[in-house]
Amino acid sequence: MSDQALERSAVAKASWRLLPLIALGYGISYVDRVNISFAALQMNRDLHFSATVYGLGAGLFFLGYALFEIPSNLLLVRFGARRWIARIMLTWGALAIGMMFVRTPMQFYVMRFLLGLAEAGFFPGVAYYLTLWFPEAHRGRAISRFYVAWPLSTVVMGAVAGSLLGLQGRLGLSGWQWLFLVEGAPAVLLSVVILFCLPDTPEKAAWLTADEKTWLQRRLAADAATLVGAPQSIFKAVFSLPVLAATAVNFMLLGTFYAFNLSAPELLHNATHLSAGQVGYVVAAAGLSGAAGMLLNGWHSDRSGERHLHLIAPLLVMAAAFVVIGQAQAPWAVTAAYAVALTANAAVGGVVWPVLIGVLHPRTAAVGVATINAVGQFGSFVMPALWGVAKDATGSFHAGLTALPFAYLIAAAIVLGLRQARPKPVPAPA
Numbered sequence: 001m002s003d004q005a006l007e008r009s010a011v012a013k014a015s016w017r018l019l020p021l022i023a024l025g026y027g028i029s030y031v032d033r034v035n036i037s038f039a040a041l042q043m044n045r046d047l048h049f050s051a052t053v054y055g056l057g058a059g060l061f062f063l064g065y066a067l068f069e070i071p072s073n074l075l076l077v078r079f080g081a082r083r084w085i086a087r088i089m090l091t092w093g094a095l096a097i098g099m100m101f102v103r104t105p106m107q108f109y110v111m112r113f114l115l116g117l118a119e120a121g122f123f124p125g126v127a128y129y130l131t132l133w134f135p136e137a138h139r140g141r142a143i144s145r146f147y148v149a150w151p152l153s154t155v156v157m158g159a160v161a162g163s164l165l166g167l168q169g170r171l172g173l174s175g176w177q178w179l180f181l182v183e184g185a186p187a188v189l190l191s192v193v194i195l196f197c198l199p200d201t202p203e204k205a206a207w208l209t210a211d212e213k214t215w216l217q218r219r220l221a222a223d224a225a226t227l228v229g230a231p232q233s234i235f236k237a238v239f240s241l242p243v244l245a246a247t248a249v250n251f252m253l254l255g256t257f258y259a260f261n262l263s264a265p266e267l268l269h270n271a272t273h274l275s276a277g278q279v280g281y282v283v284a285a286a287g288l289s290g291a292a293g294m295l296l297n298g299w300h301s302d303r304s305g306e307r308h309l310h311l312i313a314p315l316l317v318m319a320a321a322f323v324v325i326g327q328a329q330a331p332w333a334v335t336a337a338y339a340v341a342l343t344a345n346a347a348v349g350g351v352v353w354p355v356l357i358g359v360l361h362p363r364t365a366a367v368g369v370a371t372i373n374a375v376g377q378f379g380s381f382v383m384p385a386l387w388g389v390a391k392d393a394t395g396s397f398h399a400g401l402t403a404l405p406f407a408y409l410i411a412a413a414i415v416l417g418l419r420q421a422r423p424k425p426v427p428a429p430a
Contacts, residue, residue: 003215010212014133017207019146021197022126025089027149028187029122031157032096033061033115035183037262038161039099039176041269041276046174049105055388057108058262062254062380064116069374072121073128081129084121086195091118093187100177116377124373127353132201135219139354141302147353151290151346157183158284161265162277243368245414246356247375252411253352255379256404257345259387260322267397268338272331286339290346298350308419310351314344315412319405326401355415 036043036058044054076084095115102108127143134142164182165175173181199205202216260267268279293314301310321341328334356372390399 006212006215007219010208010216011134011138013207013212014202014205014216015142015145017205018130018133018198019142021194022129023146023149025085025149025187025190025194026123026126026146027153027156028089028190029092029119030150030153031183032092032187033119034258034261035157035161035179036099036112037265038157038165038276038280039179040263041176041265042165042168042174043102043176046176047103047105047108049108051388051391052385053105053108053388055262055391056385057105057112058388059258059381059384060109060112061116061119062258062377062384064113064118065120066116066374066377066381068117068120069124069377070371073125073369076121076125076128080200081125082195082198082200085125085129085198086191088119088122088125089187089191089194092122093184093189093191094118096184096187097181099184100173100180124369127373128369132220133216135216136223136354137302137305139302141298143298143350143353145295145298147298147349148291148294148346150349151287151294151342154287154290154342155284158280158282158287160280161283162275162280165276242418243372245418247372249352249411249414249418250356250372250376251379252407252414253348254376255383256407258380259383259400260341260404262384263387263391263397264338267325268335270397271334282335282338283342286342289339289343293343293347294350296350297347301351301354307351307355308415311348311355311415312412312419314347315408315415317341317344318348319408319412322401322404322408326398326404355418 036054040049040054043049049057072084072088092115095111095118099111099115102111126146130139130142130146160182161179164179167173167178168175170178202208202213205213208216265276265279265283268274268282269276272279272282274282297310297314301307304310318341321337321344324337325334325341328337353369356369387397387400391397393399
């Protein structure tokens, strides 16, 4: 069999066997970390939480995530992706269900922190795991095909949130308690599937032929050989200028996105006066357009062999969209700008990790990915907390919305600098 045929068969098998399962896990994880944005429509009222309390509690998830990010990835390498990812899903699913028992601000803070601690390492672990299976020329599509679970999960979350909140009073539970119960259970169930169905490396995949395993090993080794310089120590790798730049980009992207997204249902409700169910449908529709944008941007970046401009363009679109959201008065304009912002943010997801991982040497990739994501998650703690404080201080979301475009413009400028320091990758064969 020719190299081209081996490439097609090996990549196709890995895609079909791994990506749907990983995507399902990531979609569930995203729902469980942000479903409080819908629960807050009832929970904040029932429990008398201010915007400051809610913002701090929402952000504490990411502090726990950040603190355990690097240890979790080191343990993933030691115990293997299959066991460790299954452990992550089991513990976060149990804690996600446990959110239904929250009654006080302190309980809210503790549960959100523990939920982040439990989920820590899932996304960077998966991103690192995919580098063991997919050569550089295929990673944009591979990552976008699992990462597309993020916008698709917003479709599911938006479509069912109104119905779950509508269960208010059933069996003595509030609607927001039903939301946590129903949306937390799938993680526990999927952890069992992950444990039995996810191979640790290509060498352990019974569904790959010997020739396909050899081709993957050879191609991944060739990709590693194209990197400039020898493998660095972990300390030097983490504190090198390119990694620091990539870390700053992720800090801006995650912090600003979660600051907005954790309050998006409330913001849309206030701006449009739609019901919780109708807001859910708006979020679901934006999720569909986001899924298309993510897949298209990841596919085109692979076909063209260019990553950085495919990241810069949607960053600029997001900056413009948030200017509109912050200034527009008409409900249709806010809704349209929200859909544009969510679509552009999903398009970022299709290419951002190939760009960020591209500054790392394979020998330090696991810790490097964890470091980049951990600092980004710290931004996701800081910015939602500041967002809540600003909301209580000013009585509106205007101050927070005014700051978001500047963060995206700074991120775009840093990516442009990374582009100048990175050779253009080879396009995938037709």
